[in-house]
Amino acid sequence: MPKDTYIPCLLQLFRQYGYDGATLARISEATGLGKASLYHHFPGGKDEMVQAVMDYLERWLAENVLPSLQGNGTALEKLQRMCDRLSELYEAGRQPCMSATLLLGSARDLFHARVQARYCAWINSVAQVLVDAGLNSTTAQQRGEDMVITIQGSLIVAQGLDNPDIFQRSLQQLPQQLCRNLAT
């Protein structure tokens, strides 16, 4: 089997258990591959597995999330489309975010630079939508940050209260929050 086959499975393990908790024993069991086979596909070990998942996620964002911000419609409509895609990615609040899991653990330094770059790109994309809709760039930047804050926070609280609805409610209110005081 080509190694791409195992990426969704690896995503699942790393976002649920974190870098340390996703042991080769668990990975072996979940993928159905022996440890030696895993090293055949990923000679760099877990480090390379995480990088491969990040490649996959970056592709997914580039093909699904960012285009929803660039199509037709008002800023509100664009952000609503984006939120629909994010709800898929996080399975309506049932799944944590891998980047958050990696930031909060011993592997932070390994992956921090890449997570930071992705957060920046995402924030800037949302800010650009708001600037195009007439908002000043300082406020637009803040609201881009607020978007990631709300996503990440509601995923944590959904985990903590064991209630995915909290994520869904936050996501549903988010586009209007980001577009408040906007002419369009």
Added chain:
Amino acid sequence: MPKDTYIPCLLQLFRQYGYDGATLARISEATGLGKASLYHHFPGGKDEMVQAVMDYLERWLAENVLPSLQGNGTALEKLQRMCDRLSELYEAGRQPCMSATLLLGSARDLFHARVQARYCAWINSVAQVLVDAGLNSTTAQQRGEDMVITIQGSLIVAQGLDNPDIFQRSLQQLPQQLCRNLAT
């Protein structure tokens, strides 16, 4: 030395490295105690260490955060005082939250129930302040949830962007957000 001496050090390790990443080797080095001494203070091992840190945090919240909600003043003033205390706890955004770190890792099941109870208590306390100020209870509950969402989310994003100012800005805007459309 009494075992309480080591709690702040343990808090630091668990919130930074998580349950798996805070190895006995690291704990031994940071506390200056040998492994056997650690088991003298905490016979239950890391599990008991985390529980002791949670005891400490619950005491800290009960003595610092909750009283700031029960003193004199408007709802806005109460929430501002609470945010000042939280800024101390998270060292102005430079430190992650231990409960989030524990929720996003392999030890989730061990500590989830206790984290859930604390989130609920905290949300209810804030909701009560807003109800007392005239808000209906459904909206007050939602805003209590929004408070934890904003705290947790801004701590994650502060870590991700390596910029604690994001936490400080969110915290500074939070009380007014929670009190919006309020008569008082």
Added chain:
DNA sequence: GTCTATATTAAGATAGAC
């Protein structure tokens, strides 16, 4: 591309001296 078998290191945990 997958396996069995194994090497190596580090993890959590305990015994018993001081």
Added chain:
DNA sequence: GTCTATCTTAATATAGAC
């Protein structure tokens, strides 16, 4: 209350057959 020494298990990783 702290230590050294040790045990047991589990972790990452590799060699080499099929």
